[in-house]
Amino acid sequence: MKTADLTKLRKKMEKNLEPNRYEHTLSVAYTAANLAAVHGEDVQKALVAGVLHDCAKSLSHKKQIALCDKYHVHLSPMEAAENSPLLHAKTGSILAREEYGIEDEDILNAISYHTTGRPQMSVLEKIIYIADYIEPGRRHMKRFGDGAPMERLAQIRQMAYRDLDETLLNILSDTLDYLQSKGSKIDPMTRTTYEYYK
Numbered sequence: 001m002k003t004a005d006l007t008k009l010r011k012k013m014e015k016n017l018e019p020n021r022y023e024h025t026l027s028v029a030y031t032a033a034n035l036a037a038v039h040g041e042d043v044q045k046a047l048v049a050g051v052l053h054d055c056a057k058s059l060s061h062k063k064q065i066a067l068c069d070k071y072h073v074h075l076s077p078m079e080a081a082e083n084s085p086l087l088h089a090k091t092g093s094i095l096a097r098e099e100y101g102i103e104d105e106d107i108l109n110a111i112s113y114h115t116t117g118r119p120q121m122s123v124l125e126k127i128i129y130i131a132d133y134i135e136p137g138r139r140h141m142k143r144f145g146d147g148a149p150m151e152r153l154a155q156i157r158q159m160a161y162r163d164l165d166e167t168l169l170n171i172l173s174d175t176l177d178y179l180q181s182k183g184s185k186i187d188p189m190t191r192t193t194y195e196y197y198k
């Protein structure tokens, strides 16, 4: 992937996303690039995966379901539900392949699993999952709830540059606590990922 290609991807994302979501996208990309540098992963791949990870976020539910039908992507009932926070990860990966021309399976998987994680994640998958959580714009942590201590986020940010697996486990554990406290439905994959890394 050349620099010019990345510029093209960025421009396309800027056109397709809300301004705030685009900001988030860039923050995830640069955070992921730094994590890649520290942990010996390909920086360019991290940038591309970061820029694209939420590329399906602005699509309507109907369009996302149609995309999955068209490309024969299987969805669990929870993924397919309206307002599912998980659907855009699956459809993002389809769009990245079909519309943004990404062929690298590791990048596509990093997009697919950026919300729930999965067992045996690649280094790139972990980096995108973590960068999405710690990017500098995450101040009002959706996942932390109101009593959200910013010190906790600071702690997780430091951890991310030392140990990816430990960071992953901490984020998964906080996310499960948060979802449970809100009474949200937990996707089996979120729990499976947690059990695996525990």
Ligand code: DGI
Pocket: 024, 054, 085, 086, 089, 114, 115, 116, 132, 142, 143, 175, 179, 184, 185, 186, 187, 188, 190, 191
């Ligand atoms: O797309 P983003 O907002 O940048 O971040 P994301 O794709 O990681 O989505 C984050 C949301 O997904 C966050 O509010 C937590 C939620 N989430 C993650 N796993 C589960 C989940 N929500 C439910 N209901 N169940 C899950 O298992």
Ligand code: FE
Pocket: 053, 054, 088, 089, 114, 115
């Ligand atoms: Fe997302």
Ligand code: FE
Pocket: 024, 028, 053, 054, 132
């Ligand atoms: Fe995101």
